[in-house]
Every structure is written in structure tokens, then in C-alpha cells.
Amino acid sequence: MNDTNSYMQSMLVSSPLTEPSVRSAIKALQLTPGSQGLDAGCGIGFQALLLAEAVGPVGHVTGLDISSEFLRYAEEVVNEAGLSGHISFQEGDVSRLPFGDDTFDWAWSSSCVGYSASLEPFSALKELARVVKPGGSVAVFAWSSEKLLPGYPVLEAHLNATASGIAPFLAGRSPEAHFLRALGWFRDAGLEESAARTFVGDAYAPLTNDIRNALVALFEMRWPGVESELTQEDRAEYQRLCWPESPEFILDHPDYYAFFTYSMFHGNVTG
Numbered sequence: 001m002n003d004t005n006s007y008m009q010s011m012l013v014s015s016p017l018t019e020p021s022v023r024s025a026i027k028a029l030q031l032t033p034g035s036q037g038l039d040a041g042c043g044i045g046f047q048a049l050l051l052a053e054a055v056g057p058v059g060h061v062t063g064l065d066i067s068s069e070f071l072r073y074a075e076e077v078v079n080e081a082g083l084s085g086h087i088s089f090q091e092g093d094v095s096r097l098p099f100g101d102d103t104f105d106w107a108w109s110s111s112c113v114g115y116s117a118s119l120e121p122f123s124a125l126k127e128l129a130r131v132v133k134p135g136g137s138v139a140v141f142a143w144s145s146e147k148l149l150p151g152y153p154v155l156e157a158h159l160n161a162t163a164s165g166i167a168p169f170l171a172g173r174s175p176e177a178h179f180l181r182a183l184g185w186f187r188d189a190g191l192e193e194s195a196a197r198t199f200v201g202d203a204y205a206p207l208t209n210d211i212r213n214a215l216v217a218l219f220e221m222r223w224p225g226v227e228s229e230l231t232q233e234d235r236a237e238y239q240r241l242c243w244p245e246s247p248e249f250i251l252d253h254p255d256y257y258a259f260f261t262y263s264m265f266h267g268n269v270t271g
């Protein structure tokens with residue numbers, strides 16, 4: 001499986017776990033029915049569907065992504081949902097959006113602007129603000145924390161202190177570039193009434209197959225290649241608890257419980 005396919009597969013498998021938090025965040029934005037918005041870095045289009053649902057049958061969502069492969073998949077998803085009249089897609093780069101000033105009523109970017117290590121967050125946020133009409137809103141949303149290994153706080157802390165654990169942040173990067181410092185970008189970009197909100201998701205035993213598979217995918221996404229950075233002792237414990245084929249795989253524990261958070265920062269474009 002190539003990287004794109006495995007990414008799409010991970011998105012598909014993890015969505016039963018993550019979708020409720022995404023829905024809660026979109027609901028909190030109180031998007032105006034009939035409004036027109038941008039989903040910047042839309043990936044395979046799942047959130048474009050939820051955004052379209054939020055703005056109702058008269059609204060419109062434009063999904064933009066740099067990957068033509070993701071967009072092809074997203075178009076299929078939207079066609080199957082019978083929503084191609086309400087959601088359209090465009091290939092492009094969020095740091096040079098192919099839209100004029102004041103095109104949209106709002107812009108949303110999940111796990112892309114402010115989160116992707118390859119995008120300079122402040123200028124990407126300014127670019128989102130440029131294409132939103134005065135009075136409209138800009139929101140960035142991304143994964144912000146988790147507790148996935150109940151009873152093993154030291155192992156989890158060690159995993160989270162690796163390069164995979166802090167990704168997409170990079171060691172040595174300026175603290176201001178970290179996603180949780182987004183309020184500063186909103187202030188510097190001249191957005192008003194900036195606010196932050198956190199959305200919690202959880203899972204506990206007995207796990208349904210869908211949620212178990214989503215958690216397996218999450219472990220793989222959260223700590224890829226982590227073993228090279230662990231001590232021998234941590235590596236053995238990681239393999240014992242976090243490998244699905246292990247007889248002591250933590251997801252099979254009858255008392256398994258986990259939670260995770262997504263954070264959303266949003267602000268309004270000045271009039």
C-alpha cells in the first residue's frame with residue numbers, strides 16, 4: 001500500500017472514533033444556514049460532508065487540497081452521498097489560495113493550517129482570513145492530546161516525548177509555531193474575538209469492532225517508527241501492550257478506557 005492509500009485507509013478506519021468530536025466542533029461554530037465556506041486541506045472530504053450538513057441545502061462548501069488523489073476520492077464520496085451540488089473541490093495550496101479576497105462566509109481547516117509542519121502557520125492563517133468576507137469566521141482544528149494507555153503513564157509519557165509523539169511539531173521549532181499557540185497567530189493576523197475550545201472523545205471496554213479497529217489505526221498513526229527512540233525496556237513494554245498480535249494487547253483489557261482531545265481556535269475577520 002502506498003503512503004496515500006495507507007493515509008486514506010487510516011482516515012476511513014479512525015472516523016467512527018473521531019467523528020463525534022468533529023461534529024461537536026462544527027456545531028459550536030454555529031455556521032449560518034445557507035452560508036458558503038471553505039474546507040482548507042479537506043483530505044478525503046469527510047469533514048466537507050459534515051460542514052455541508054451544518055449549512056443545509058442552500059449552503060455550499062468548497063474543499064481544497066494539494067493532493068489530486070485525495071480530491072478524486074473526496075469527489076466519489078460526495079457523489080455517493082448525492083451532495084455534489086453542495087460540495088465542490090479544487091486542487092490548490094492553502095498558502096496561495098486560488099480564490100479572490102472576500103469569497104467565503106467562513107473558512108475551516110482541520111489538521112492542516114497551523115498543524116502541518118510543512119506550512120508556515122501565520123501566513124497560512126492570513127491567507128484564510130483574506131478569502132473570508134469581513135465579519136466571517138476562520139477556524140483551525142486539530143488533535144491536541146490523548147491518554148491511550150491506562151495504567152502505563154510512564155510508557156505513554158516516553159512515547160509522547162519521541163519525534164513521533166510530538167509530531168507534527170518538530171523538536172527545536174519555535175514555541176510560537178506550536179498548534180496550541182494559535183491564539184497568537186489569530187491576534188497577529190488581526191482576527192477579532194478569538195476563542196479556543198476543546199472537544200473530548202473517549203472509548204472504553206467492551207469495544208465494538210469499529211472502535212477497536214479505529215484505536216488500532218490511531219496507535220499506528222500516533223507512534224509510527226517510535227521503537228528506534230525507546231530504551232530496550234520501553235520497547236519491550238510497548239510491543240507487549242501496543243502490538244495487536246500481543247496476547248497482552250491493551251485494547252483487549254476488560255477495563256480499557258481512553259480519551260483524546262481536539263482543540264479548535266477561531267476568530268472573526270475584521271469589517
Ligand SMILES: C[S@@+](CC[C@H](N)C(=O)[O-])C[C@H]1O[C@@H](n2cnc3c(N)ncnc32)[C@H](O)[C@@H]1O
Nearest residue numbers: 041042043065066067092093094095110111112
Ligand atoms: C492530516 S490531513 C487532514 C485532512 C482533513 N482536513 C481531516 O482533518 O481529516 C492534512 C491534509 O492537508 C493537505 N495539505 C497539506 N499541505 C497542504 C497545502 N499546502 N495546501 C493544501 N492542502 C494541503 C494534505 O494533502 C491532507 O489532505
